[in-house]
Amino acid sequence: xxxxxxxxxxxxxxxxxxxxxxxxxxxxxxxxxxxxxxxxxxxxxxxxxxxxxxxxxxxxxxxxxxxxxxxxxxxxxxxxxxxxxxxxxxxxxxxxxxxxxxxxxxxxxxxxxxxxxxxxxxxxxxxxxxxxxxxxxxxxxxxxxxxxxxxxxxxxxxxxxxxxxxxxxxxxxxxxxxxxxxxxxxxxxxxxxxxxxxxxxxxxxxxxxxxxxxxxxxxxxxxxxxxxxxxxxxxxxxxxxxxxxxxxxxxxxxxxxxxxxxxxxxxxxxxxxxxxxxxxxxxxxxxxxxxxxxxxxxxxxxxxxxxxxxxxxxxxxxxxxxxxxxxxxxxxxxxxxxxxxxxxxxxxxxxxxxxxxxxxxxxxx
Amino acid sequence: xxxxxxxxxxxxxxxxxxxxxxxxxxxxxxxxxxxxxxxxxxxxxxxxxxxxxxxxxxxxxxxxxxxxxxxxxxxxxxxxxxxxxxxxxxxxxxxxxxxxxxxxxxxxxxxxxxxxxxxxxxxxxxxxxxxxxxxxxxxxxxxxxxxxxxxxxxxxxxxxxxxxxxxxxxxxxxxxxxxxxxxxxxxxxxxxxxxxxxxxxxxxxxxxxxxxxxxxxxxxxxxxxxxxxxxxxxxxxxxxxxxxxxxxxxxxxxxxxxxxxxxxxxxxxxxxxxxxxxxxxxxxxxxxxxxxxxxxxxxxxxxxxxxxxxxxxxxxxxxxxxxxxxxxxxxxxxxxxxxxxxxxxxxxxxxxxxxxxxxxxxxxx
DNA sequence: TTGTAAGCGTTATCAA
DNA sequence: TTGATAACGCTTACAA
Numbered sequence: 001x002x003x004x005x006x007x008x009x010x011x012x013x014x015x016x017x018x019x020x021x022x023x024x025x026x027x028x029x030x031x032x033x034x035x036x037x038x039x040x041x042x043x044x045x046x047x048x049x050x051x052x053x054x055x056x057x058x059x060x061x062x063x064x065x066x067x068x069x070x071x072x073x074x075x076x077x078x079x080x081x082x083x084x085x086x087x088x089x090x091x092x093x094x095x096x097x098x099x100x101x102x103x104x105x106x107x108x109x110x111x112x113x114x115x116x117x118x119x120x121x122x123x124x125x126x127x128x129x130x131x132x133x134x135x136x137x138x139x140x141x142x143x144x145x146x147x148x149x150x151x152x153x154x155x156x157x158x159x160x161x162x163x164x165x166x167x168x169x170x171x172x173x174x175x176x177x178x179x180x181x182x183x184x185x186x187x188x189x190x191x192x193x194x195x196x197x198x199x200x201x202x203x204x205x206x207x208x209x210x211x212x213x214x215x216x217x218x219x220x221x222x223x224x225x226x227x228x229x230x231x232x233x234x235x236x237x238x239x240x241x242x243x244x245x246x247x248x249x250x251x252x253x254x255x256x257x258x259x260x261x262x263x264x265x266x267x268x269x270x271x272x273x274x275x276x277x278x279x280x281x282x283x284x285x286x287x288x289x290x291x292x293x294x295x296x297x298x299x300x301x302x303x304x305x306x307x308x309x310x311x312x313x314x315x316x317x318x319x320x321x322x323x324x325x326x327x328x329x330x331x332x333x334x335x336x337x338x339x340x341x342x343x344x345x346x347x348x349x350x351x352x353x354x355x356x357x358x359x360x361x362x363x364x365x
Numbered sequence: 366x367x368x369x370x371x372x373x374x375x376x377x378x379x380x381x382x383x384x385x386x387x388x389x390x391x392x393x394x395x396x397x398x399x400x401x402x403x404x405x406x407x408x409x410x411x412x413x414x415x416x417x418x419x420x421x422x423x424x425x426x427x428x429x430x431x432x433x434x435x436x437x438x439x440x441x442x443x444x445x446x447x448x449x450x451x452x453x454x455x456x457x458x459x460x461x462x463x464x465x466x467x468x469x470x471x472x473x474x475x476x477x478x479x480x481x482x483x484x485x486x487x488x489x490x491x492x493x494x495x496x497x498x499x500x501x502x503x504x505x506x507x508x509x510x511x512x513x514x515x516x517x518x519x520x521x522x523x524x525x526x527x528x529x530x531x532x533x534x535x536x537x538x539x540x541x542x543x544x545x546x547x548x549x550x551x552x553x554x555x556x557x558x559x560x561x562x563x564x565x566x567x568x569x570x571x572x573x574x575x576x577x578x579x580x581x582x583x584x585x586x587x588x589x590x591x592x593x594x595x596x597x598x599x600x601x602x603x604x605x606x607x608x609x610x611x612x613x614x615x616x617x618x619x620x621x622x623x624x625x626x627x628x629x630x631x632x633x634x635x636x637x638x639x640x641x642x643x644x645x646x647x648x649x650x651x652x653x654x655x656x657x658x659x660x661x662x663x664x665x666x667x668x669x670x671x672x673x674x675x676x677x678x679x680x681x682x683x684x685x686x687x688x689x690x691x692x693x694x695x696x697x698x699x700x701x702x703x704x705x706x707x708x709x710x711x712x713x714x715x716x717x718x719x720x721x722x723x724x725x726x727x728x729x730x
Numbered sequence: 731t732t733g734t735a736a737g738c739g740t741t742a743t744c745a746a
Numbered sequence: 747t748t749g750a751t752a753a754c755g756c757t758t759a760c761a762a
């Protein structure tokens with residue numbers, strides 16, 4: 001009835017063996033005689049000893065068996081994004097046989113200051129960075145300094161860092177070409193967040209975009225529509241897509257909107273409906289990701305489907321390689337075009353941008 | 366250029382101060398003169414020291430700053446369940462200000478054997494158990510023995526354990542009453558897994574059900590339809606609902622199926638369609654959870670919506686209380702009825718169960 | 731098969 | 747404001 005939790009030393013003493021022997025009984029790393037094992041186990045249960053303290057064991061071993069997953073967004077919001085969900089699925093799969101758990105971390109500068117586990121303080125053996133945070137470089141530096149192997153999903157990791165990527169530019173270009181083939185010329189891009197502060201608004205200079213995915217997908221769109229305007233949303237969600245969609249339509253009605261995510265596209269469609277525009281007759285909308293967006297029926301987005309689960313799995317395998325001291329190969333996945341019912345030929349050829357009148361001006365509230 | 370990572374002792378030596386002083390510079394727990402601080406910080410950066418090793422610090426402090434989230438299912442699958450997703454959302458929210466990270470754990474007996482972090486070995490300060498695993502009691506014992514505070518979501522935790530619950534029985538009863546009001550008498554329950562092995566099949570004796578949620582929801586259905594048969598699925602998914610649905614229809618066609626989750630309900634509907642039955646004309650189907658099921662359109666389930674996010678948040682708050690030594694209050698949330706288009710009056714009054722012929726017998730392959 | 735010894739890198743306590 | 751000391755609880759060469 002001591003106030004203090006039993007330790008392996010207590011167990012060893014009770015069993016009449018040495019601490020190392022007791023340790024070995026629990027780890028199983030060395031043969032132990034049955035008699036000894038029984039003595040130790042009996043002593044353990046009589047003392048209420050539940051096995052080695054993981055903290056102490058980790059310290060001694062030098063590894064925690066934990067893989068950090070770093071998101072750029074508020075943790076809560078992250079799970080609501082189907083792409084992330086599928087990636088986690090693949091990641092968990094690939095990391096499990098490794099004997100590692102997943103620790104959810106977020107890239108929040110404010111978190112560094114608090115006591116919250118962050119990239120600087122979490123007891124992780126490896127890290128998977130998801131998304132292309134502007135702070136990515138800092139994070140990589142921190143992790144490199146800590147000697148923690150890293151795999152980056154969708155971000156410019158610099159040389160020597162394993163990355164899991166998508167053919168974002170080619171994929172976005174493909175959708176854009178699809179629109180051009182349909183006859184569109186007056187097109188607007190609705191992009192993912194573009195700057196660190198995630199301000200919404202028209203993008204003045206593509207070079208200002210610090211977020212890789214945003215810039216690269218936009219470049220893909222520009223390969224086909226060099227002059228198209230681009231409006232940055234504050235996040236990839238239906239609501240933000242809706243807000244951005246209103247803003248876009250307030251400035252004029254293009255014949256097509258290239259959204260950088262399916263969720264944004266869904267929001268765009270809602271904004272179009274609100275403005276009295278029919279999709280795809282009055283406005284074509286394309287998405288990106290290939291996730292099923294809840295409640296979007298009867299629309300089926302024309303979009304680029306990305307292998308989200310595979311990306312996660314690849315990241316897990318890369319982490320495994322790194323933790324075993326092997327080199328992790330970078331990998332680039334390919335999106336596939338998926339035609340839906342949200343794109344069609346524009347109603348009439350457009351002589352010049354935005355001369356189709358602004359139907360939305362009256363309809364929006 | 367030593368091969369070994371610098372420690373705080375190295376930094377202290379380099380700075381010409383004691384280790385404890387150097388430690389204090391990093392923790393900030395004790396005032397340090399500016400001069401000393403600078404010396405230490407300079408020494409640290411010149412040695413590439415990135416701050417205290419979290420493992421060592423944790424060992425010394427006796428806490429890891431990590432909250433374990435224990436799922437009963439395969440981790441990958443877990444994220445695909447919208448209810449869980451929303452719960453995680455709330456949980457992450459509530460736990461963040463606490464300064465704790467979330468470690469994903471799964472309740473897999475096989476995992477115990479492997480090196481994978483599990484409930485017995487993970488370095489966690491508290492645990493949230495999600496779902497009503499048959500092993501719940503064991504887990505609680507293990508955690509109790511380890512002295513780790515616990516909060517249980519949806520499970521019979523026994524006295525003294527904080528629980529976050531739903532009014533499962535009342536909620537399920539409400540849906541059942543809705544069906545009875547429509548005129549249904551020939552009803553089958555399609556339940557969540559009922560036993561530890563998760564075998565699919567007809568439930569012979571409700572007392573055999575070891576899974577709380579399953580038993581309690583079924584009891585709610587039985588309050589209205591005492592004689593209804595019940596078929597247990599092996600998991601809450603559309604696919605399992607589909608398989609169970611086939612099996613149910615193979616045994617006869619009821620006028621309504623009470624599914625214990627929306628996903629199961631969705632699978633049931635697909636099985637009904639496959640058998641040439643129209644929903645709701647030939648078969649009414651009710652769900653549970655109130656999540657939006659992808660691809661179910663144009664159906665909108667008649668279901669009980671549960672406040673999943675709030676449940677997660679409440680759990681996080683309970684964990685916070687526990688970690689601070691306070692008592693955590695249990696909390697019970699209420700579901701709300703949501704009518705959809707998957708229920709209607711039965712086509713004709715049923716004289717006795719299953720005499721409506723077995724249309725499915727021919728249709729199923 | 732078991733025991734000895736030497737840390738793993740910190741931080742809390744207390745005294746100076 | 748700083749320093750000496752003593753844990754924190756475990757694991758693993760290595761020797762017996």
